Amino acid sequence: MRRLFTVAIFAMALVANAAGVLAVQPGEMLSDPALEKRARTISSELRCLVCQNESIDDSDAPLAADLRRLVRERLVAQDSDAQVIDYVVARYGEFVLLRPRFQLSTLLLWLTPILVFIAGLTLAARAAARPKAAPSAALSEDEKAKLSKILSGDQS
Amino acid sequence: MIIEFGHFALILALLVAVVQVVLPMAGASLKDERMMRVAEPAAVSQFILLAIAFVALMHAYVTSDFSVANVAENSHSTKPLIYKMAGVWGNHEGSMLLWVLILALFGAAVALFGTNLPPTLRARVLSVQASIAVAFLLFSILTSNPFLRLVPAPSDGRGLNPILQDPALAFHPPFLYTGYVGFSIAFSFAIAALIEGRIDAAWARWVRPWTLAAWMFLTIGISMGSWWAYYELGWGGWWFWDPVENASFMPWLAGTALLHSALVMEKREALKVWTVLLAILTFSLSLMGTFIVRSGVLTSVHSFAVDPARGVFILAILILFTGGGLALFALRASEMQTGGIFQPISREGSLVLNNLLLVTATATVLVGTLYPMALEGLTGEKISVGPPFFDSTFGPLMIPLLLALPIGPMLAWKRGDLAGVMQRLAFAVLAAIIAIVATYAVGHRGPWLAPFGIGLGVYVMMGAIAEWASRIKLAQAPVSESIRRARNLPRSAYGTLLAHFGVGMLVVGIIATSAYREEHILVMKPGQTLSVAGYDVKFAGFESGRGPNYREDFADFDVARSGASIGRLRPSKRLYDAPPQPTTEAGIHASWRGDLYLVIGDSQPDGGYAVRAYFNPLVRFIWLGTLIMFLGGGISLSDRRLRIGVPAGRGRRAIAVPAE
Numbered sequence: 001m002r003r004l005f006t007v008a009i010f011a012m013a014l015v016a017n018a019a020g021v022l023a024v025q026p027g028e029m030l031s032d033p034a035l036e037k038r039a040r041t042i043s044s045e046l047r048c049l050v051c052q053n054e055s056i057d058d059s060d061a062p063l064a065a066d067l068r069r070l071v072r073e074r075l076v077a078q079d080s081d082a083q084v085i086d087y088v089v090a091r092y093g094e095f096v097l098l099r100p101r102f103q104l105s106t107l108l109l110w111l112t113p114i115l116v117f118i119a120g121l122t123l124a125a126r127a128a129a130r131p132k133a134a135p136s137a138a139l140s141e142d143e144k145a146k147l148s149k150i151l152s153g154d155q156s
Numbered sequence: 157m158i159i160e161f162g163h164f165a166l167i168l169a170l171l172v173a174v175v176q177v178v179l180p181m182a183g184a185s186l187k188d189e190r191m192m193r194v195a196e197p198a199a200v201s202q203f204i205l206l207a208i209a210f211v212a213l214m215h216a217y218v219t220s221d222f223s224v225a226n227v228a229e230n231s232h233s234t235k236p237l238i239y240k241m242a243g244v245w246g247n248h249e250g251s252m253l254l255w256v257l258i259l260a261l262f263g264a265a266v267a268l269f270g271t272n273l274p275p276t277l278r279a280r281v282l283s284v285q286a287s288i289a290v291a292f293l294l295f296s297i298l299t300s301n302p303f304l305r306l307v308p309a310p311s312d313g314r315g316l317n318p319i320l321q322d323p324a325l326a327f328h329p330p331f332l333y334t335g336y337v338g339f340s341i342a343f344s345f346a347i348a349a350l351i352e353g354r355i356d357a358a359w360a361r362w363v364r365p366w367t368l369a370a371w372m373f374l375t376i377g378i379s380m381g382s383w384w385a386y387y388e389l390g391w392g393g394w395w396f397w398d399p400v401e402n403a404s405f406m407p408w409l410a411g412t413a414l415l416h417s418a419l420v421m422e423k424r425e426a427l428k429v430w431t432v433l434l435a436i437l438t439f440s441l442s443l444m445g446t447f448i449v450r451s452g453v454l455t456s457v458h459s460f461a462v463d464p465a466r467g468v469f470i471l472a473i474l475i476l477f478t479g480g481g482l483a484l485f486a487l488r489a490s491e492m493q494t495g496g497i498f499q500p501i502s503r504e505g506s507l508v509l510n511n512l513l514l515v516t517a518t519a520t521v522l523v524g525t526l527y528p529m530a531l532e533g534l535t536g537e538k539i540s541v542g543p544p545f546f547d548s549t550f551g552p553l554m555i556p557l558l559l560a561l562p563i564g565p566m567l568a569w570k571r572g573d574l575a576g577v578m579q580r581l582a583f584a585v586l587a588a589i590i591a592i593v594a595t596y597a598v599g600h601r602g603p604w605l606a607p608f609g610i611g612l613g614v615y616v617m618m619g620a621i622a623e624w625a626s627r628i629k630l631a632q633a634p635v636s637e638s639i640r641r642a643r644n645l646p647r648s649a650y651g652t653l654l655a656h657f658g659v660g661m662l663v664v665g666i667i668a669t670s671a672y673r674e675e676h677i678l679v680m681k682p683g684q685t686l687s688v689a690g691y692d693v694k695f696a697g698f699e700s701g702r703g704p705n706y707r708e709d710f711a712d713f714d715v716a717r718s719g720a721s722i723g724r725l726r727p728s729k730r731l732y733d734a735p736p737q738p739t740t741e742a743g744i745h746a747s748w749r750g751d752l753y754l755v756i757g758d759s760q761p762d763g764g765y766a767v768r769a770y771f772n773p774l775v776r777f778i779w780l781g782t783l784i785m786f787l788g789g790g791i792s793l794s795d796r797r798l799r800i801g802v803p804a805g806r807g808r809r810a811i812a813v814p815a816e
Contacts, residue, residue, distance in 0.1 A: 023391060025757070026679045026766050047540045053398050055542065058391055098542025105537055109527045113549050116519040120512045128500070142358055 023058050028065065030072055039072050042084055046071070047098050055098055067092075159224055162212025163303035166253075169205035169260070170293040172198050176263075176286035180279035184351075192279035196267040199282050202289065203264035206257045213253060213302050214244050223309035226250060226302040232315035232734045234705045242326030243316045248450060248466075249302035251329060255446070256292045258330075258337040262366070263289065266341060273362060280348035281341075288340055291473045299465045315734035318706065324384040328377060335374025336407050336442040341366040342414060343439035346432045347481060350488045355432065360422035363435065365793060367418060371411045372789035378404050379782035390740035390755045392673070392770045394778060397546040402525045403445030406518055410438040413514035416507050424569060426496030426504055429489050430511070436485060440478040441518070447474050453529065499571040506564030506572075513557040520549050558612050558663060561656060562619020566626065580626045581619055588615035599773075602671040609667035617660030624653045651792025658784030665777025669750070674771040679764040689771035691745075691752050692716045696724070698765070706732040708741075711756040711765060715745055727756045751775050 024043075030036040043057035048064040056064040056071075067088065074084040088096055100106045176198035183191025213226070217240045222228040230247040231240055239246075245254040263285040270278050296302075320326075345363045349355045381401070386394040395401065417431045447453070451467035498504040524541045531537050562584055566577040578585075591614035595607035625631070627649065628641035674689050685694045696712040710728045714721065725743030732739070743754040750773035757766030 024677055026677050026760075029677060045544050047542060053396065053540070053542055058393070093538065095538040095540055098540050099544035099548070100539045100541060105531060105535065106527075106539065109523055109541065109545075110549075112523040113516055113520045113553060117512065117516045117553075120515060124508055124512065143356070146357075 023060050023064070024068065025065070028068055028072065030076065035072075035075050038081060039068070039075055042071050042075075042081055043068055045085070045098055046088060047096050049092060049096060053098075158212050158215050159221065159303055159305070162209040162216075163301075165205040165208040165212070166293070166297060166301075166303065169202050169209065169256075170290065170297060172202045172205060173286045173289040173293060176202060177283050177290055181283040184276040184279040184283070187276075189275065192275055195279045195282035195286075198286070199260070199263040199267035202286070203257075203260040206253075206260045209303075210244070210253055210257050213250060214241060217241060217243050220313065221309075222311070222313050223305055223307070224302075225304045225306040228306050228310050228313045230316055231313040232705065233312050234733065235316060235321070236704050238323070238326060239316055239321045242320075245329045245333075246316050246320050246326075249296070249300045251333075252292065252296045252300050252450070253302055254330065255333055255337060256289060256296060258333050259285070259289050259292065259340055262338055262341050266344075266366075270362070277345075277348055277352060277359075280351055281344045284344040284347045285340060288344070288477065291476065295466075295469050295473065299469055312734070315705075315732070317735070318730065318732035318737050318739050319388060321732075322384060322388055324380050325388070328380040328384060330377075331373050331380060332377030332404055335370050335372075335377050335411075336404060336445060338366065338370025338373060339407055339411055339414075339435075339439040339442050341370070342411075342435040343477075343481065346435035347484060349432060350484045353488060353491060355428055355492055357422050357425050360418045360431065364415070364418045364422060367411060367414055367435075367438075368789055368793050371408070371415055372786050372793070374404065374408050374411060375782055375789065376786045378408060379779055379786075383779050386775070387742055387744060388739070390742055391768070392742070392753050392755075392772055394669075394775070397524075397543045399525050400449055402521050403448040406521050406525075407438055407441040407445060409514050409518040409521065410434065410441050413511045413518070414438050416510050416514075420496070420504050420507050424496035424498070424504055426498060427508070427511075428495070429492050432489070432492075433485055434511070434515075436478070436481040440474070440481065441522070443470075443474045443477060444522075447471060448525070498569070501567065501574050502572045503564060503567045503569045506560055506567055509560055510557065510564065513553055517550055517553045517557075520553065521546065524549070555612070558616050558659070561616050561659065562623065565623050565652060565656070581622055583625075584615050584618035584622045587618040588612065590614075599672045606667055606671035609671070610664055613660045613663030613665075613667060615660070616663060617657050620653050620656035620660065623656075624649070647795040648792045651788045651790075651795065654788030654791060655785045656788075658781040658786075658788060660781070661777045661784060662781030665774050665779075665781055668774035669772045669778065672773045674773075676767075676769040678767055678769075679760050679762070680767045681762075681764040686767070686769055688752060688769045689750070689773075690717060691722070691771070693725075693752070693754065693769060695765075695767070703730070705734070706730045709756075711743075711754075711767075713743060713754055715752065725752070725754050727754045729756060746776060748776070749773065 024040070030039060040057060044055045046056045046067060048054045048056045048059035048061055048067070050061050050063050051059045054064075056067045070088065071084055074087055079087065085097070094101065100109065102110050176195060179191045180195035180198075183189070183194070213224075215221075216224045216227050217231050218237065220227065220231060220233045220240070222231075226247065226249050227243075230250070231243045235243070243250070245251040263282060266273075266278070266285070267282060270281070273281070342363050345359065345366075349359055378401075381404075382394045385396070386392065414431065414434045417427045417434055420427045421431045447467075447470045451470050453467055496504065524545055528539055528541050531539060562581055563574070563577055566572075566580060567574070588611040592607045592611035595610045599606070624642075624645075627645060628638045630638050633641075676686060676688060678686070680686060680695045682695050682697050685692055687693070692715070694714045694716070696714050699710045699712060701708045701710060708728050708730045710726045713725045713727070714723075715725055716722060722745060725745055727743035728741045730739045730741060731737070740755055743756075745752040750771055753770040753772055755768040757768065759765050
């Protein structure tokens with residue numbers, strides 16, 4: 001289960017780039033471990049634009065490498081994490097964010113869990129409050145057998 | 157010639173399926189037994205015909221008959237035999253043939269083993285099942301026919317994508333499809349029951365084994381795919397919240413909810429209406445998954461446009477069955493009686509909470525998966541919904557579910573005693589606290605919340621054991637009495653124990669490997685040594701070789717731990733002949749502690765090689781946990797009370813059990 005399509009198709013598209021099989025390259029990394037760690041965290045939130053659902057941190061596409069370098073350049077230039085992300089979004093659009101921002105167009109997306117849970121809870125509460133219909137008078141053979149079992153205490 | 161037989165059998169299967177839709181359904185309405193009895197032989201012969209078609213296609217793959225377009229496009233003469241066979245379902249047309257074959261297999265199984273079903277219900281179930289077959293056989297024959305010839309035949313095929321040439325992935329689709337197509341039976345039962353207008357506890361008892369079987373295969377199918385991604389894709393990840401993964405995960409979540417609600421229905425006659433709805437929704441999500449994966453809508457909006465027939469066709473099937481099912485439900489649901497009154501704090505109440513959380517999680521994954529497409533379609537705005545979104549929405553929903561998981565099975569039906577249950581769970585809570593403290597002591601560098609995640613997993617594992625212990629009165633009654641009780645406990649109780657224990661293991665594995673993974677990315681030259689999580693990894697050298705249909709460059713690493721040699725790991729890079737595509741093969745040393753995972757990258761100008769080394773602590777718990785869940789399902793399925801054909805009530809024992 002996999003990125004069968006994802007990887008398959010983009011791997012094929014990248015045949016020319018046959019040697020590249022690692023995402024973050026040793027040469028790209030920053031010497032300051034704290035800064036590098038921030039770069040990795042930011043990278044995992046940004047989408048590789050030519051890939052499907054891959055972050056730039058995971059992707060070996062050349063464009064992802066460019067973005068990784070860009071993120072590190074901004075960090076070295078003393079940008080905060082939010083500033084780096086804003087900078088990338090300003091250049092590439094909201095599409096680059098793997099975690100979409102909470103705004104009007106994503107309202108439904110972010111609120112789905114809460115809305116569904118509340119709706120379900122309300123339905124369950126209403127169903128519980130509704131008086132139960134009396135069971136039908138005629139019992140089937142199966143039901144009679146079951147009833148006798150229950151009455152004889154066979155079922156705890 | 158054999159291919160033409162297969163083609164003919166496929167078309168014949170469609171005709172048989174049409175008969176199987178019409179006659180039994182009409183017979184059930186007219187109370188005509190002869191018409192109803194057509195269903196069984198039709199279901200069995202439909203399966204045999206599709207098996208013939210499938211074997212015919214496989215024969216073409218094995219003998220590399222490149223006059224068949226499907227074989228020429230997806231196979232190659234130098235491919236190892238196992239991948240020639242697996243190549244049958246490694247492509248769109250062949251996988252749809254597998255899809256209908258499994259659909260027919262389930263239909264035939266109901267025909268053969270469903271002898272204790274009331275005749276009208278059985279006729280209707282098989283008729284509905286055949287209607288799904290008609291839709292997909294038409295899809296296969298009209299838009300995705302694997303039996304078309306190619307003139308002139310090419311001298312060799314184009315080959316199977318190398319990353320798919322792997323044992324776990326070769327057998328992943330059959331398991332996965334058995335899972336998701338298996339839910340069709342629950343759907344057919346739901347529709348048949350709505351048409352009958354009568355639904356009771358017996359219905360749940362008939363549906364549950366089929367749902368459980370489908371759930372088991374889906375569990376192991378998803379797990380195999382995740383395992384494959386872990387060792388094949390080369391960055392040690394195991395789940396990506398990719399739409400293709402979500403496509404199989406949604407029916408799994410809904411199917412898990414269905415298993416639990418059917419339990420309430422069987423034991424207590426409650427949640428009837430809800431269970432029927434859930435059966436319809438679960439299979440609808442399987443269809444949705446098929447649409448997402450098979451229409452090409454994901455790969456890009458363009459591939460959908462290139463071959464609109466397929467996408468539109470599956471979309472029509474999805475709308476027909478989901479819409480039709482829901483419309484029928486809306487018409488008939490109000491006529492169904494609800495029963496089984498219960499307090500919020502009760503076994504039923506806990507299962508309602510289980511369903512509420514699982515359905516919310518399903519909705520979250522569904523909306524997250526489809527939102528970008530919907531938004532782009534409606535407003536043209538392009539957004540991405542990726543792993544960070546799912547981690548921060550799906551994750552929190554799992555916390556209350558896991559907290560409640562050990563409590564539910566211990567609550568009594570109708571009205572439970574929460575304080576009493578918590579007392580019996582004291583052992584599990586204590587184990588969790590010890591795990592949290594121990595994790596803080598050992599893994600101080602991880603996120604501060606991670607130890608609580610580990611504690612939660614341990615709590616679920618120990619909670620499953622605590623439930624078993626309290627049932628057999630371990631340490632409360634004489635040992636002989638406990639042994640007697642343990643022996644008398646039905647298999648389904650052991651199934652529940654294992655399945656829940658497996659969930660706990662899965663959680664421990666996920667948290668440990670996500671929070672405490674160690675990663676090194678560096679350039680190494682032969683002779684250099686790297687220290688990873690207590691292992692000394694020495695780069696010994698580089699070597700080239702050849703496999704059956706690829707060239708391979710190995711990097712040799714000698715691994716030692718506290719001075720003692722453990723062996724040699726050989727991560728490699730492969731370049732396949734056809735299609736010419738590179739892959740990475742990770743070098744993995746597995747142990748209970750975790751996996752040492754090495755990947756070799758490009759050569760550097762200074763003579764070194766880029767190397768990625770990971771230590772993934774407890775990562776095996778992820779797949780071991782799902783394997784235990786699978787086994788739990790199997791043991792539960794072998795319970796005689798669930799086994800098909802045993803008269804209801806015979807196997808019932810004195811102890812009430814959450815059969816699962």
